[in-house]
Structure formats: C-alpha cells, structure tokens
Amino acid sequence: MHDQTGMECRERDVETASESRELMPKSERGSRLGLHTLSNFEEVLRAWQGEYDARLSAEVLLASQRFLQSALDALSAQIAIVEFPNRIVAVNASWRRFADDNAWTWPNAGVGTSYLEVWRQALGPDQETVDLVAAGLHSARGTPTCPFAIEYQTRNVNAPRWFTLSATPFVELGVQLLAIEHQEVTARKQLEQQFHHAQKMEAIGQLAGGVAHDFNNMLLVIRSYSELLLEGMEGDDPRRADCSEIVHAADSAAALTRQLLAFSRKQVLQPIVMNLNVAVTALDQMLRRLISETVDYVAVLEPNPGAIKADSGQMQQILMNLVVNARDAMPDGGTVTVETSNLDLHEPLVGLHSSIPPGRYVVLRVSDTGSGMSLATQARIFEPFFTTKEVGKGTGLGLSTVYGIVKQSHGHIGVQSEVGRGSVFEIYLPRVDRALETTRAAATGLPKANDEVLLVVEDRDIVRGAIGRVLRRAGYHVLEADGGDEALAIAQQHAGTIDLLISDVIMPKTSGPDLARELRGLRPDMKVLFMSGYAGTELSSGADLRDRAAFLEKPSTPSTIVRRVRETLDEVRS
Secondary structure, eight states: OHHHHHHHHHHHHHHHHHHHHHHSOHHHHHHHHHHHHHHHHHHHHHHHHHHHHHHHHHHHHHHHHHHHHHHHHHOSSEEEEEETTTEEEEEOHHHHHHHHHHOTTSGGGGTTSBHHHHHHHHHOOOHHHHHHHHHHHHHHHHOTTSOEEEEEEEOOSSOOEEEEEEEEEEEETTEEEEEEEEEEOHHHHHHHHHHHHHHHHHHHHHHHHHHHHHHHHHHHHHHHHHHHHHHTSOTTOTHHHHHHHHHHHHHHHHHHHHHHHHHHTOSOOOOEEEOHHHHHHHTHHHHHHHSOTTEEEEEEOOSSOOEEEEOHHHHHHHHHHHHHHHHHTOTTOEEEEEEEEEEEEOSOEEOSSOEEOSEEEEEEEEEEOSOOOOHHHHTTTTSTTOOOSOTTSOOSOHHHHHHHHHHHTTOEEEEEEOTTSOEEEEEEEEEEOSOOOOOOOOOOSOOOOOSOEEEEEOSOHHHHHHHHHHHHHTTOEEEEESSHHHHHHHHHHOOSOOOEEEEESOOSSSOHHHHHHHHHHHOTTOEEEEEESOOHHHHHHTHHHHTTEEEEESSOOHHHHHHHHHHHHHOOOO
C-alpha cells in the first residue's frame, strides 16, 4: 500500500516537473544550455593553449639549438662536446671537416663514438702525446676550475704539423661535459720559428760585421805596406817572394771578410737594373768547369725575364755558391739545374727562413739530385761556419753569403729538401719596371794627382798612416785627423781649399756621414769619399749625403785607393 502510494507520488512529481518545463520560459532554458556549452569551449581552449604552448616551447628550443649550433659552426677551431668517459655528443662544422678529411672511416664525424680514437686515427700522434692528452682530459673532468691545454707536433717525412688542444669542463642538466677545442697552428709556429731564426741570424750578423770591420782595417795596413815594400825592391831581390806571399795571404783573408760582410748585410752593393739571364749566361763556362764530369749542368732560362735591380757581381756570387754546394751534395754524380722564371705571387708564401709577400718576382732556382737535407740541417744551413762537409773541405760561409746578399738585395730565399731526394734553392728578386743599365768598365793604368788637397779622417793611427803614405806617394797633399773634432779644427784653420774628404764611416765620437754634413756647411764644394769595412746603418742614416758621396770598401789595395780617389775628384756631381 505504501509502495503504491509512493510510486504514485513520484509519478505526480515527474508530471509536475514536465509541466513546469513546459511552463518555463525559453530564455531561461537557453541560458542553462549556454553555460554548459561555454564550459566545454573553455576546456577546448585550454587544451588548444596547452598544445600551442608545448609546440611553441619546442620551436623556441629548436631555434635556440639552431642558434647555438650556428655559433659553434662559425668558429674556426674544431669544437667537440664530449660526455664521460670520452663519447662525442656534439661537434661543429670545423670538426666535421677535419674528421671527414682525416678520419673518414668514422661515420657522422665520430658523434656517438670515442673522441680519443677519432683524434688518434686522424693525426697519428706518438704514444707519448696520446698518453698526455688522455690523462689531461681525465684530469679536466675531475677539476672543473682547471682546464687542460697542450700544444703538440705530429711528424711525417717532410712536413711537421703543430696543433693545440684544450678541454674546458662544464655541467648541463646534471651531466658533466667537456668542451674540447682543437686547432692547427702550423702557420703560426712557422712564423715563430722564422722570427727566432731571423733574430739569431741578426745577432750573428752583428758579430760577424764587427769582426770584419776590425779585421779589414788590419788587412788594409798589411796589404798597403806589403805593396809599398814591393815597389821599393829590385826585381831580383829575394825578399820579393816573401812580400808577395804576404799580399796573397791578405787577399785570401779579405775574401773571407767579404763573405762575412755579405752574410751580415753590411757590404755596400752597386746595384743596377739588370737582366738575370745575363749574369747566368756569363758564368756558363765557368760553372761547367766547376762541376765534375759525373755531374750534368742544365740551364733552363726564361726567354723574357723581368728586370731586377741588383749588384751583378753579387748575383754571380750567389749562383756560383749554390752550384758548388749542389756539386758537393752529389759525390757520385747527378744533375744540377739552373732556372730563371717570372712569378706573380698573389698570396704570402711562408717558409722556414722567410715569409715571401705577394708581389712580382724574378726567380732564380738551383736544384740538384743529391743527398738532400734533414729538417734539422735545413734550420741551420745559413749560419756562418755551419757545414756538413768534412774538415778542410768547406768554410761554412757559402750559403751564409748567399743569404746575406739576397736579403740585402731586398729578395727572399726558400729551400725545399728531403733526405735522399735532392735540394731546391729558390731566390725571389723583386721585378722593376725600368730600363736596363750596364756596369762601368774598369779603368786601366794608375791615375795621377793634380795638386789636390785631401783630408783623411780615421781613428786608427796605423790605418790612417798607411792611407796617407799611399796617397802622398801618388802626389796628393794629405791632411790627417784622428776624428771629427780634429777634422773640424783643420777645416777651419786650413787657408787653402780641401778638395776631398776621405772619412771612415764608423768612428768613436762622430760618424763619417755626420762629420761630412758639418764640413759641407764650412766647405760646400768639398767632395766626399767614405771608406769602411763595415758600413752598417751609419751610412744608410746619411741618405741625404749618400747620393753625393763615393764609397771605398776596406780592405783595398793601394792602386784601388788611388784610383777611387781620382774617380771621385773627377766625377761631376749634380
């Protein structure tokens, strides 16, 4: 009964609700439906927003990764990011190129594999270097504040290469990583070695030039008094042979000092605009006689070489020294080849002994098929007195002479050699766009004095006395001074003219050019003849005088002194 009553009540409630909905206004029903729809739409928006945010974060992350990779790729150094123990996880473009060229058997430039193995296969370093790098990378991980760095060399037959490797630790997302930077620095090391070599050669050159200066003064005295003694002896005097031997020994010693001066670049050259082929051709017969019958001499000359400005005699000296050196490197026979060519160099050429800048050159190349040289020997070949020949078979001055002449002629020298495969020496001389010149023919006979007055200034009494005696015997009136102060006093007190100043270049208080400058203020018509066995920078510093002054190289023979004095007095200067 109760159940039936309850059921009836529920049915009436449903009917009542239904009626109520039918009686409910439409606007109120729509409002409730709208609230439900809006709630669903907000959920959709939130879902879309979440998806958008996730997609945006991924794109930002990807863009950031692309940016960082681009930054790494822009670096010239080879960068690899390594995870413990030494697995590569990322690299830059420079590393990829390096790995592709040197360790091409590793896919993907070694990413995911061992850094040490890829690096070792690429360069083949010695075991000591491998152990040092392995230990250094391990220690860098354990001490984040102490990065590891090493500079090392790899060796092959003829071209050593230098590299730097550094590892800097860092932590990302709790993972300890190493940023390894690897770079080839061979060009830098070559420049450093070249700089140190140039410094050493300059120091040796200063020493050689100073020795040559003092030695040449003594040789001038020996040579002058020996000839004066010979002039005073009868033809059958038994002492003539002894004096002739003294003269011969002095000449031999003078040849050695000239080589030292050539190396130290302190000799005074007489450059002219010339054709290098002319110098080579002039020596053809002599060079063929210098080499043995088992050595073939071949000349390959450029038909139209550019002009160079150089001392013709010194160019021939270069060629003779190089050919003789090539001959000595082929005791069992071979071929020496002399070539000339034009070269337009557009990029710098860096070698062991010089860095050749871009420019227009005439190249003299002397090559042989001889024993060749090791790298250690090549590093020292231009040092004076260094030789690989047996005792008594070489002075060690041949190549040092070549080096000095080339440098003083504003040229460059390059060497290529390999043990057992011969050597090639290349001389690069700047081309000039000027008409060719010719050397002045040597005068014959001893010129006479015309009652001229000469002022000889030399701080060494024995040298000044020898020069004064030679000039007085030739008929000149000679005034002597031991330095600048006395020379100035004589110039002020002497009543007559002083036709010629003959002055040493290097003196204790006043240099020759400085003295000439002061005396020219007192006697503007006086001509100037400098003399020295070591010109150095003192003569170069007097550039305003150099074009109006002559030069006499010590040691000189009495006849050379007299002839040079006469030429200077007779020369008409503009």
